[in-house]
Amino acid sequence: MTRASRQPHQNSHAAIHPCYWPSRCSLGLLRGLARLPASWQPRIGRLLGRLAQALIGRRRHIVRRNLELCFPDLTARERQHLLTAHFEAAGISLLEMANAWSGNLAALDAELEVQGGAHLDAAHRHPEGVLLLGGHFLCMEIVGALFARRFPVDVVYQRQNHPVFDEAERAGRRRHFQALIEQHQIRKVVRRLREGHAIWLAADQDQGQRGAVFAPFFGVQAATLTSPLRLARLTGATILLIDMWRNSAGRRWTVRFRPLTASDPEGFPSGDLEADARRLNASIEAAVREHPEQYLWLHRRFKTRPPGAADVY
16 A cells, blocks of 8 residues: 555545645646647746746745856856746746646647657566656656656656645646656565566655765765665666757657667666766756756755755755
8 A cells, every 4th residue: 555545634634624725726727727729838838937936036046056056157147047047947847737737638749759769668678677767857747748658657756745736746647657656665666667667767856865975966066866776776677868858849848768878878877876876967967958947946956965065055
């Protein structure tokens, strides 16, 4: 029995508690906006993003600090332009999320370009399973929903603190993925890999020092989870990187599957956790640099600091 099934009272409480009605109204508004003509949605999303940029000062500060740390060579004006572009991209992602969770995606199938699908097909033929490792890109909800229609995949997720959003996220993702696996359910991940499944795990968020090593990300020491590396060593699963981005028109997307290193994909993981974490972070960083405004800079990626290092936020 999963944690979600053990706690039905939480979702029923969220359904009636008056404090949650603003959240439900916000989700309802997003679903309504997602029904508008597709050509309108990127423009509406950009407006939502600019509104958030103006109103949510704490998150604006986090984005600004992340950009200062990761792009020190940019001028202040260039970073401000990137910050605004990021909030606009985040606004668009809200409508993409509403579309993804609606489950009515047939009209969008043709809008997803798949690069490197042959790598995933080949990996699926191995009995040890496939670990898809990547970063938190803003379009991940819509792209994940679309590629899961073509490639059966499980997804590892972290519970949201807000019960209304957690309920909506899990219900939306269940429409598309074979299984939802909470991040603490390691035994389930191992079992599914050994059964030959593909599992998508975004491996780039700061979840504290426990179970992590410090490795550079954009030149900044970042707490990097070692669980994906240990899982791959334990199960023998094939590791593929998964990158995704929204194309300039705002209604087409690309997902790319690639080996961690084209020259020696079998050399990872090596067993040296710090070296492997450096390679993984460098590969995610390379993908982020292609479309930097579309990465989740709203997250405090560097909140856990090495011993003696000062807080950067």
